[in-house]
Amino acid sequence: MDIYKVGSSLSAGALALSLKLPDGKDSLIRLGGVNMGKVIYEQVADGPLRAIFRMHYPEWNFAKGYGPISLTEEISIWGGQYYYQSRIIAENMPENANLVTGFANLYGLQASEMIGKHARALYSYGLQSENKDNLGLAIIVPDQLVKAFKQTTSSEKDIKDSYLVYFQSKKQKIEPTFRFYACWQASDYRFSDSAKFNLFLNEQLKLADQPLNLSWK
Template identity: 25%
Template sequence: MKIKVYYFSKFLSVIAFWLALSSFINPVITKAQLTFTVKNTLDFERSEVVNISAKKLVKLLKTASPDHIRVRELGKTLNLVLQWVDENGDGKPETLLFKPTVKAKETAKYVVLLDSTTLVTQTELTTYSRFVPERTDDYAWENDKVAFRTYGPDAQMRAEKKMPNGTLSSGIDLWLKRTSLPVINEWYKGYLTDPNYYHKDSGKGYDPYHVGASRGTGGTGVWEGDTLLVSKNFIHYKTIATGPLRTIFELYYAPYGRYNVKETKRISLDIGSNFSKFEVFYTSSQKLPNYTMGITLHDKKGEINVLKNLGIFIHHEKIDNSYIGEAIIVDPKIVKSAFANKSQVKDQSNLLVLTKPQKSTTFYAGFAWEKSGQVKDSNDWENFVKKQRTIIDNPLQVLVK
């Protein structure tokens, strides 16, 4: 069974047009508003996606639809980019996303109000994810910084039957971007006439990253003895949200290994972030010795940096003579151990992070590429990841009055 994908981002321009038209036909503006503050406790300026529960906006939404909601910095007239998220698919959004900018150690004030006479600010920058039947059945996701993909049941079947375009892997592939604009649709369209289209850098980036049966960056499993037990390809998917600020989707996996581990992965990616957030919910028929996530070591020529006390696990390497850094960030309190498992078996060499098994595990996996201009070398990447650790531990605080 395949769950329907909603291509929201394809219709942004159409939606904007009709919202603008409806605003002039049935204008809604009111003095009613909700004031709130966003506090930055860190010593550097931040601009990150935050949210307000729709429950906090009940009074405003009683008189108008979510389409009429606007968010502005207090005293300013510019509307911020917004995104509503319907988490459970019931047609009613539960969360309003926006992206404030707050200076170091300061608090910024914002207002939520009803005003259909002005448009929500639009942007070319966006997050995006979708199922990709053009190339068997990938699932791909991206934002303005990075792109990822993983593989579905048709690719698994092709691999098992030794047919063309087969991929047997639950690992996470990386697409190296050097443009802030979306590439998924363009690169897969090119693939239809040239199977090597996105393996060649035409100026926007390319895919030179090999996954195979490895963990890629962020693939999971269970380490037992000297073997990593892993699932096969995802069997179902569900797209929950795509939009200018956040994409969210779920991947479902069949039980694997003697523990019958069954995984559901909820993956999200925010605009401006190099890290996908993985929330993994899993069950097993027996008590697990650990729950493991990993990063491929490729040809074992790269370097690893294990900062167990920080929950930071880094791999440095060069691909086509250009630096790329990958990392996993996880709560250090649940980490049991981490090590480089170097194997003579193809695609079985990984940096492995073993965590205490729980009902669910949350971690972040991401990367940066030298040619994107985001990092220059291993020192840059290590500082980048440490900063991300600090951001995760100290989210912007939204205080609604």
Template identity: 35%
Template sequence: MTKKFLTSLLLAASTTSLFALDTGTLVLKNKSSLNRENELIVLKRSSLQSKIKNLQPNEYLAFIANGKSVPVQFDDIDGDGKWDEAALIISFAPKESIKLQLQASKNMPQYQEAVFAHVRQKHKNPDQTFGPLVLRDTMPFNNPPTDFSKVVLPPYLTEGPAWENDKVAFRLYFDARNCKDIYGKRISGMVMDTVGSDPKNSYHNFSNWGMDILRVGKSLGAGALAIRTKTSANADTLIRVGGSAVKSEIFRVISDGPLRVMFEMTYSCVINNKPFTITERTSIWKGQYFYQSDLTISGLSATDELVTGMADFYENNGESLKSNNQNIYYSYGTQSENKDKLALGISVSNNSHTYMTNANSLQSEIKDTWLVSQPVNNGKVSFRFYALWEKTNTAFSSKEGVRDYFNKELELMASPVEVK
């Protein structure tokens, strides 16, 4: 369950405003020679208890760097009413070390800053407005796409859950298509509570906040899921995690900002008479151009592959970059719905079984997609999906700027922040 502290930005005006119960220190080191902007630092309660020996379940922590409080979000991951993780967003200079003083407190600081990340699901009311945030939702079996020739507004705002940060927004079709879409943003504020609520203001039109920038069609859009497996006749097949293959689909919010968002989609599926379950935990946080997907898969064999992808429409070229531990597959060109420059990218762990191909070369209902495949292995799969629109950042107006960005991403992922 999402608690009040999940949406509160815990920032003390000064260290003296806290009733300090115990103290400790952490040292964070940027091992890279690059600047790290808006780095997500996740600290588990278990590791913090080694620093604050007497930390109690009803206590919080302040993080002080150079005499100033660092914004922190406390997240209850397992829903038991106690926070499990502290999430901080910190920027580093090259090779910089930052010392954090920890102070335990029985009092939760009340100072609020801007919201930088948000997730929402809303149902349509009978009066054609949309209701409050829904924190848990079950999709009707094989729910058909909205027929806009019969209704003006869909049953869910923007046809399903949406998540955003200050750079980009995404949505998931909560129907049989089970595809993901992208909203390019021109402003940093949260917009997805209102986008799509008024049919006179179509999100397909360029506006001051941005627009829907991706054509989806029969593709996997912006990182939707599919399984590559063998039929009983040993034929290679690619099947979307959607439609009648999904027997149950459940949406659940874990945390709703202000610094990061986490939600889960749990799919109970049957493909080729083989039952399996996928739990996809999606997260997005301040200042980044991607969302991260962490999947737990049970019921599939090690020879099956988890496939995701990027829509392949209009003018674009597929490229790849590799480091020792990470691959980035991306496309770039005049492929936005605004007919301007857009890069789509997927980052996955580097192994010999990871590859990119095009869906049009396969026998599948999935079309017009750059596919990225990786083995199921031990049932743990992760990827990041990037959307780099030139109207969000002019650095993405050239292929050189996009390539530089992805090369920097590879270097930063190869040298994570050290926490001591």
């Protein structure tokens, strides 16, 4: 069954652009819709252990008065893991803009932050599945890429009821990477209560702190 309701939120690690408009107002613009221009799908790998594909958006016309952004998102999944990894390449970014990702908050659960040596997690856990049982949601991001964690409410114009991760953006080309986790109680005993889920997430954060390094002799 589909156990994760997203409504008008930023879904499960979807992308948006935070932009300060010329009138001084802040706008949060969802990736997608009629102004996307050409959309190109590229299959990179499709095997029993790993699958990778890329979505190319070469002419994202996100707002009037600005040139288009060229954005590519590479999605990777691995067998036996409870996350997917997203690697983004965005070019021609406006100076006053930041890329944003996030996940739904439709049940009023409090989000928490977990901090590792080199990575940070934003997560929520509780009765938020469509099966009326526990579901843990999390995004793990390298620490140097995080500008802020924020949230939107149901009163927002477009992207509602979401916990958000704002990426640092100090140049016109940025390449953020993050992992989105969906940890359903019925899929693994480690997600059956908050203490076990926090232990699992802490272990994942340690792995993000110490990525695998390969050397050849």
